Amino acid sequence: MKKSFDFNYVVSGLADYTNQQSLDLISKAILADPTASYVQVMPGVKSAEDIHTIESDLKVQTGSAGFGASGSTTLGKVTLSVDKCKVNEILDSYALESKYTQLALNPGSILTEVPFEQYLSEEKAKSLSKVIAKQYWQGDISNGSGNNALVDGLIVDLGGDATRVVAATGASDWNSSNIIASVQEMIAAQDVDVADSDSRVMFVSPAYYQILVDALFAGNYFHVAPDTLVGGEFVFPGSNVRIVRTYGLQGSSSHNLAVNSNDAVALVDTRYIYWGTDLVSDYSNFEIFYSRDNDEVRFISRYKMGAAHLFGLYAVTNF
Numbered sequence: 001m002k003k004s005f006d007f008n009y010v011v012s013g014l015a016d017y018t019n020q021q022s023l024d025l026i027s028k029a030i031l032a033d034p035t036a037s038y039v040q041v042m043p044g045v046k047s048a049e050d051i052h053t054i055e056s057d058l059k060v061q062t063g064s065a066g067f068g069a070s071g072s073t074t075l076g077k078v079t080l081s082v083d084k085c086k087v088n089e090i091l092d093s094y095a096l097e098s099k100y101t102q103l104a105l106n107p108g109s110i111l112t113e114v115p116f117e118q119y120l121s122e123e124k125a126k127s128l129s130k131v132i133a134k135q136y137w138q139g140d141i142s143n144g145s146g147n148n149a150l151v152d153g154l155i156v157d158l159g160g161d162a163t164r165v166v167a168a169t170g171a172s173d174w175n176s177s178n179i180i181a182s183v184q185e186m187i188a189a190q191d192v193d194v195a196d197s198d199s200r201v202m203f204v205s206p207a208y209y210q211i212l213v214d215a216l217f218a219g220n221y222f223h224v225a226p227d228t229l230v231g232g233e234f235v236f237p238g239s240n241v242r243i244v245r246t247y248g249l250q251g252s253s254s255h256n257l258a259v260n261s262n263d264a265v266a267l268v269d270t271r272y273i274y275w276g277t278d279l280v281s282d283y284s285n286f287e288i289f290y291s292r293d294n295d296e297v298r299f300i301s302r303y304k305m306g307a308a309h310l311f312g313l314y315a316v317t318n319f
Helices: 100-104 117-138 154-159 179-189 206-218
Strands: 040-042 048-057 072-081 083-091 200-204 233-235 242-245 266-269 273-276 287-291 296-309
Touching: 072 273, 083 117, 117 154, 117 296, 154 266, 154 296, 179 200, 179 206, 200 206, 206 242
Parallel strands: 040 273, 200 242
Antiparallel strands: 048 072, 072 296, 083 296, 200 266, 233 242, 273 296, 287 296
16 A cells, blocks of 8 residues: 655754855955056155156247246146054964864864964955055044044145135035036146146045945936946046046045045145055065964064155145
């Protein structure tokens, strides 16, 4: 005789299974900040170095006979100083022995390697790029906190120049209703001497970039190619100004120099904006090594950073 049974496991009391043996760890996908791709990176600075400038004030005269001197040539300089930073971290492999990560540890009781080193290296590089971007923009030795208290960034450098132009500082300037007008106001305020420069860049925070993109769509700016907006930069309609999204300005509304709780925005001619360092490779190079004396795996990174600008009258800020 055949019988049919309805037979199933009762699993309501068991937690869902998690494959803890998979070591395919996913690091946070953070793109390297684009700021350094636009400004003038000045390597080889150990502590400070002068950037020399020359300006002419020409006085045109009538073409009468004789020589009558007028006008002047001014030689000047801006000192670019860098501050030293480092990251020191202990990667304790022994703390992983009792976890699922033990499967990736090297054999033996003395652990001389760190597991999933490639993933770890990628994550450290991406995280460091975020820290460095914020330091370059928001660093403030006098008023900053945490990582941003170690260097003076570009906001401090520009903010200390009384010749810069300040525009679009109203309490409600930077919102979806009038962010387009605010950008236009800053562009209109920039010195006409750089109006034909292809190096004009307006740096904005990720939050403001998204608000601006949304406003362009809402305003039916269909002549702006949509695929260019998602890449983090585009040329603002009706101008030669490139809008660039930088993580370095994220949360800059809390900076000491911020006005009316707005994120900082800077429109500059990037020919005159400098990023000082010792070796450019310092930002991507680090060491993960086993210290035999201390019986531990260590992570170390060192770099130098400084920010400077020339000709403040060509810069427009909302702070």
